[in-house]
Amino acid sequence: MAITLRKSYKFAFRSALLIAGVLSVCMGFFMQIKASIDWSLLSIFAFLSFLISFFVIQVRVEKFIYKRAKKIYDDISLLESSSLSSRTITTDMATLTQEIEKFAKDKKVEIDTLKIREEYRKDFLGNVSHELKTPLFTVQGYILTLLDGAMKDKNVRKKYLQRANKGVERLIYIVKDLDMITKLEVGDLHLEMSDFDIIELIQSVFDLLEMKALKRNITLAFDMEYIHPIIVRADRERIQQVVTNLIVNSIKYGNENGTTEVSVENLIKNKVIVRVTDNGEGIARQHIPRLFERFYRVDKSGSRTEGGSGLGLSIVKHIIEAHDEKIYVESVLGVGSEFSFTLEKAKNKVV
Ligand SMILES: Nc1ncnc2c1ncn2[C@@H]1O[C@H](COP(=O)(O)OP(=O)(O)O)[C@@H](O)[C@H]1O
Numbered sequence: 637m638a639i640t641l642r643k644s645y646k647f648a649f650r651s652a653l654l655i656a657g658v659l660s661v662c663m664g665f666f667m668q669i670k671a672s673i674d675w676s677l678l679s680i681f682a683f684l685s686f687l688i689s690f691f692v693i694q695v696r697v698e699k700f701i702y703k704r705a706k707k708i709y710d711d712i713s714l715l716e717s718s719s720l721s722s723r724t725i726t727t728d729m730a731t732l733t734q735e736i737e738k739f740a741k742d743k744k745v746e747i748d749t750l751k752i753r754e755e756y757r758k759d760f761l762g763n764v765s766h767e768l769k770t771p772l773f774t775v776q777g778y779i780l781t782l783l784d785g786a787m788k789d790k791n792v793r794k795k796y797l798q799r800a801n802k803g804v805e806r807l808i809y810i811v812k813d814l815d816m817i818t819k820l821e822v823g824d825l826h827l828e829m830s831d832f833d834i835i836e837l838i839q840s841v842f843d844l845l846e847m848k849a850l851k852r853n854i855t856l857a858f859d860m861e862y863i864h865p866i867i868v869r870a871d872r873e874r875i876q877q878v879v880t881n882l883i884v885n886s887i888k889y890g891n892e893n894g895t896t897e898v899s900v901e902n903l904i905k906n907k908v909i910v911r912v913t914d915n916g917e918g919i920a921r922q923h924i925p926r927l928f929e930r931f932y933r934v935d936k937s938g939s940r941t942e943g944g945s946g947l948g949l950s951i952v953k954h955i956i957e958a959h960d961e962k963i964y965v966e967s968v969l970g971v972g973s974e975f976s977f978t979l980e981k982a983k984n985k986v987v
């Protein structure tokens with residue numbers, strides 16, 4: 637531990653001055669009683685007593701403070717070996733107080749972060765068990781009814797087994813989302829970057845979701861005809877997940893007979909922006925800032941029947957941010973929503 641004493645002479649100086657002053661007045665007083673004041677002798681006495689007091693006080697006080705300051709440093713470095721121990725010990729009270737205040741402040745920030753994290757963890761566990769409970773009880777309900785005798789009726793049996801299976805599918809879906817979000821949050825996501833045509837990817841998502849959209853009579857379309865491919869550089873599978881999540885949402889929260897429109901535009905030199913626009917129910921302004929939080933749903937009861945986990949948008953955001961890109965949302969209640977994200981264009985390869 638490097639030890640240099642930061643000295644503060646002010647205290648010793650003043651104390652010595654005071655002692656020398658008082659002693660000299662006493663001395664002068666005695667001199668006057670004995671004879672007359674010998675001014676030169678008295679000033680030598682005053683000077684000497686000042687000097688002696690000054691050094692004695694300076695050394696003693698410094699030792700005294702150093703000992704206590706060192707104890708404080710030692711106690712603190714027990715808690716945190718890295719933050720203070722390598723610094724010099726100061727016997728200057730102002731600096732010492734400052735350092736300790738800073739230390740306390742740092743600790744407070746650390747404790748606050750830990751508390752928030754703990755809150756987060758509790759919240760997460762609570763949400764997870766809540767999400768899993770509903771489908772689990774549904775499945776259990778059907779199984780119990782079957783065991784209670786419904787098994788004998790061939791028609792009911794099939795229907796109930798199908799419903800139980802739906803519940804299991806939902807469980808799997810939630811667990812998959814949870815798995816994904818956990819991976820994303822611990823930063824475990826390894827991006828497999830490649831160059832691909834974003835138009836083709838969107839078209840394939842359209843094809844996959846055609847049936848789902850048809851059920852609500854929603855049209856999935858591009859804003860215009862894209863004749864040329866638009867090649868971007870990203871993790872194809874993850875971006876497909878992003879596009880799927882956004883389009884599924886637009887179908888889920890879109891109006892029947894509505895339209896979901898996707899556009900891809902140049903943004904700046906090396907970026908494109910993909911927009912997914914619907915003319916559905918829209919989102920009230922107060923919900924927008926929280927939309928990307930995991931498990932956040934605008935209508936808790938309503939969308940549950942639709943089968944979302946409330947994780948979709950937080951997964952989307954994580955994936956986009958892992959690409960160092962941005963996601964935006966604009967929405968007007970009753971008019972519709974637009975989710976958009978940026979992607980990097982593939983560099984033109986020199987052929
Ligand atoms: N296109 C949209 N139109 C209206 N509301 C939407 C749209 N997309 C998402 N939302 C709202 O945002 C919430 C969070 O979406 P998401 O994270 O995908 O969860 P989930 O779809 O599982 O409910 C949804 O519950 C819904 O209320």
Ligand SMILES: [Mg+2]
Pocket residue numbers: 881884885944945946947948949
């Ligand atoms: Mg969703």
